[in-house]
Structure formats: structure tokens, C-alpha cells
Amino acid sequence: MKKAVYSLLLVSFLVLGVIASGCIGGQTQTGTATVTVTKSVAPEQNVLEIYHWWTAGGEKQAIEAVFKKFKDKYPNIEIKANPVSGGAGVNMKMVLQSLMLAGKPPDTFQVHAGYEMAPYVKAKQLTPIDDIWTKDMRDHYPKVIQQMVMFNGHYYAVPINVHRANVVWYNKHIFEKYGIDPNSIKSFDDLMRVAQELKSKGVTPFALGDRNKWPATHAFEVVMLSIGGVQFYQDFINGKITDPNNPTLKKVLEAYAEYLNYVNSDHAAKTWDEACGLVYKGDAAMTIMGDWANGYFKAKGWKPDVDYGAIVLPSNVYDLVIDTFVLPAKAAHPEAAKKWLSFIGTVEAQNTFNPIKGSIPARDDAPLDPYGPIQKKFIKDLRSPSTKLVPSITHGSAVPPAFLSDLNDIISTFVTNKNVDETAKSIVSAVKQDLLPNKIKEWKLT
Numbered sequence: 001m002k003k004a005v006y007s008l009l010l011v012s013f014l015v016l017g018v019i020a021s022g023c024i025g026g027q028t029q030t031g032t033a034t035v036t037v038t039k040s041v042a043p044e045q046n047v048l049e050i051y052h053w054w055t056a057g058g059e060k061q062a063i064e065a066v067f068k069k070f071k072d073k074y075p076n077i078e079i080k081a082n083p084v085s086g087g088a089g090v091n092m093k094m095v096l097q098s099l100m101l102a103g104k105p106p107d108t109f110q111v112h113a114g115y116e117m118a119p120y121v122k123a124k125q126l127t128p129i130d131d132i133w134t135k136d137m138r139d140h141y142p143k144v145i146q147q148m149v150m151f152n153g154h155y156y157a158v159p160i161n162v163h164r165a166n167v168v169w170y171n172k173h174i175f176e177k178y179g180i181d182p183n184s185i186k187s188f189d190d191l192m193r194v195a196q197e198l199k200s201k202g203v204t205p206f207a208l209g210d211r212n213k214w215p216a217t218h219a220f221e222v223v224m225l226s227i228g229g230v231q232f233y234q235d236f237i238n239g240k241i242t243d244p245n246n247p248t249l250k251k252v253l254e255a256y257a258e259y260l261n262y263v264n265s266d267h268a269a270k271t272w273d274e275a276c277g278l279v280y281k282g283d284a285a286m287t288i289m290g291d292w293a294n295g296y297f298k299a300k301g302w303k304p305d306v307d308y309g310a311i312v313l314p315s316n317v318y319d320l321v322i323d324t325f326v327l328p329a330k331a332a333h334p335e336a337a338k339k340w341l342s343f344i345g346t347v348e349a350q351n352t353f354n355p356i357k358g359s360i361p362a363r364d365d366a367p368l369d370p371y372g373p374i375q376k377k378f379i380k381d382l383r384s385p386s387t388k389l390v391p392s393i394t395h396g397s398a399v400p401p402a403f404l405s406d407l408n409d410i411i412s413t414f415v416t417n418k419n420v421d422e423t424a425k426s427i428v429s430a431v432k433q434d435l436l437p438n439k440i441k442e443w444k445l446t
């Protein structure tokens with residue numbers, strides 16, 4: 001496999017990017033939730049305390065299946081899992097900050113590869129894990145992915161999967177009923193044509209669930225890739241879009257406003273998985289979401305390519321979302337954590353987790369038999385030299401967390417007011433205020 005997401009974080013993590021801190025211990029306020037931090041350090045040696053946010057359909061079953069395999073291998077290690085609900089880690093990230101500030105991190109926790117890790121590395125809250133990265137792992141993880149978990153030449157995380165963000169999921173029964181050919185959708189304009197057709201027949205074209213904001217940013221990211229292409233996306237994440245009159249930025253926002261005309265009216269009340277539920281129930285035809293939606297539909301008993309299908313936009317792009325686990329410097333049980341990290345780096349763990357999760361293995365030598373047809377296609381795409389790999393903005397890899405937080409707020413406001421000019425100005429000022437000062441490396445997506 002080739003190219004594209006080049007050595008972002010390799011040599012030059014020396015700089016900036018401190019996440020705005022929450023409060024220490026006690027309660028952490030988030031946009032929609034109050035999370036109570038109930039961390040207690042277990043005295044036993046054979047404990048693995050782990051934080052993750054996989055609580056929705058598909059993801060919950062996936063992580064539990066891995067826990068079971070780990071338990072089979074290490075029956076003496078007790079897993080103390082702390083799932084914090086809220087897709088994309090919206091709530092868990094706040095809890096983590098509090099635990100870190102209190103000096104009481106868990107033994108390991110879920111974090112996206114790339115920029116999302118940077119503040120922890122900078123604050124020396126993570127231990128380098130070069131010893132975990134055996135030759136076998138170095139030989140079998142694509143270089144691009146390895147580079148996304150390296151800072152100053154050291155490994156800091158082990159990826160368990162690769163998700164794809166740029167996917168439109170559709171209810172096959174609805175498409176068949178209205179004679180819509182998914183293969184006719186090759187561009188954003190095609191997608192809007194189909195949306196218009198469905199709307200005229202009384203069907204809600206898209207399910208959106210942006211109660212936690214990020215699903216709106218996620219759709220915006222996919223529209224940006226579809227309208228602006230990889231070059232604009234690269235400029236955007238490198239902080240090069242600094243003119244509020246940039247015509248492509250405006251075109252992207254106009255296209256995004258068009259998409260918003262076709263979403264369910266109660267989108268602000270729903271979460272990402274509830275939006276998938278609308279597609280499953282037949283109350284909406286499509287949803288723009290990462291392939292954890294695949295895990296969701298499978299958990300509901302739906303069959304890929306029979307009940308639901310996937311349209312990739314743009315078709316030659318793999319918008320990477322990579323879930324990893326790390327070793328906090330102050331982990332109470334580092335030996336158990338190391339066993340966990342080594343385990344998730346194996347084919348066995350990845351082929352237990354990913355078939356259920358909807359993602360694909362991060363390793364390139366995992367046998368394909370446990371995967372469904374959509375996953376098999378995605379595995380092929382990831383390995384194809386003509387696929388362009390881009391890091392996800394919404395899922396933490398591409399931009400500093402402070403900028404992502406601004407962007408979530410800006411896009412959330414846009415969903416309500418659809419004001420292109422004001423939003424372009426807000427984005428540009430966030431680029432100047434929170435992206436550029438925290439930038440650590442230039443992305444080259446070719």
C-alpha cells in the first residue's frame with residue numbers, strides 16, 4: 001500500500017496543542033451530559049482498567065468479544081472496563097482529561113491516531129511503547145498508519161482497526177422500491193439528485209443525528225472531500241485556507257447547506273446510532289456515517305448488500321479513522337496494559353474485533369474470510385495504490401483538538417442558520433486562532 005498520509009507526527013512533536021482542560025476530578029460538564037468521574041485505583045496487580053466509548057450497537061459487541069479473547073488468554077487479569085457513552089468519544093475525552101489532571105489515569109484508553117494524541121504526548125502523560133511494536137507488527141502495519149502513532153520517532157499507541165468515514169449508507173429496500181440505482185451515484189450532485197427524487201416521493205432522504213454535534217461535522221467533512229477534492233482537503237487541514245472569500249470553501253458550505261435540506265427534522269435530538277436506526281426502520285433512506293454504521297446494521301441482524309449498501313464518496317478516497325490504545329505514564333498496572341497492547345496488535349484480536357465493529361483490520365496480513373462483502377471491498381480499496389488516504393478531521397487525526405472543537409461549534413451553528421459568509425469567516429478565524437498555532441506538521445496527501 002502506498003502513500004498519502006505522510007509522516008505527520010514523526011520528528012516534530014515539540015510543539016503546542018494543549019487541549020483546553022476540564023475540571024479536576026468530580027464532575028465534568030459536556031455539551032449535553034454531566035459525567036461523574038468515579039475513578040478508583042485498584043490495589044490488585046492483575047487488573048486492567050480500560051476506558052473506551054463503545055456503547056452503541058455493534059461497537060459494544062465488538063469490544064466485548066475482544067475482552068473475552070483476552071480473558072481466555074490471561075484468565076488471571078481482571079478487566080475493569082469503563083465504557084463512557086457518547087460517539088466519537090465526546091464524553092470520554094472530558095473524563096480522561098480529568099483523570100489525567102488528577103494523576104489517576106486508567107491502565108489504557110481509546111484514542112484516535114494522530115493529533116488527538118498530541119496533547120497527551122506533549123504533557124508526558126503517555127509512555128513510549130517501542131518495545132510493544134515487535135518486528136512482526138512493524139512488518140504488517142502499513143507505514144502510513146505507523147507514522148500516525150509516532151511522535152519524535154517513538155511509538156505511542158497500537159491501532160486495533162481502520163474505519164472509513166466517507167460512506168453513504170442506504171436502505172436497499174427503499175432504493176429498490178423507488179427504482180434507485182446506487183451505482184448511478186458517483187458524485188455529490190448525483191447524491192442530491194437522488195435526495196430530491198426521494199423527497200418528492202415523501203421519503204426523508206438523509207438521517208442525521210447531531211445531538212453531540214460531531215455527526216454534522218462528519219457529514220461536512222465528506223461534503224468537503226466530495227466538492228473540494230483531496231487538494232482542498234489537504235490545504236484545509238494544513239491551515240492554508242485563510243481567506244474567508246475562498247471560492248471553494250464557499251462552494252463546500254453551499255453544498256453542505258443543500259444536503260441539510262434533506263435531513264430529518266428531529267436531527268438535533270438524535271445520536272449517530274439513532275440516525276442509523278431511522279435508516280434501519282425505513283424512516284430515512286440514507287445516512288452519511290463512518291463504517292461503525294456497518295457494525296450497527298449487522299448487530300440489528302441486517303445483511304450487507306441485501307438489506308443495506310454503501311456508497312463511497314469520493315470513491316477513490318479512504319478517509320481514515322483509526323482507533324488505538326495507549327499506555328499512560330501513571331498507569332497503575334502497566335504490565336497488564338502492555339499485555340493488552342500486544343494483544344490488540346495481533347491478527348487474532350483484530351479479526352475478532354473488526355468483523356463485528358464494521359471496520360477493517362489495521363494489519364495487512366489478516367485473513368479476509370470473517371469479513372462481509374463491504375468490508376472485503378474496503379480492505380481491497382485500502383491496499384490499492386490508486387486509493388488516496390486522508391486523515392479524518394472529525395475523528396481526531398488531521399487537526400489539533402482545539403481547532404476541531406471550534407469547528408464542531410461552527411458547523412453546529414451553520415446547521416441552524418446556513419449563513420455561508422459568516423461561517424466562512426468563523427472557520428478562517430478558527431484556522432488562525434487554533435489550527436496554525438498548534439500545527440506540528442504539514443500533511444502531504446497525494
Ligand code: GAL
Binds near residue numbers: 059089163272323
Ligand atoms: C469514532 C470511533 C469509532 C466509533 C464512532 C462512534 O470516533 O473511531 O470507532 O466508535 O466514533 O462511536
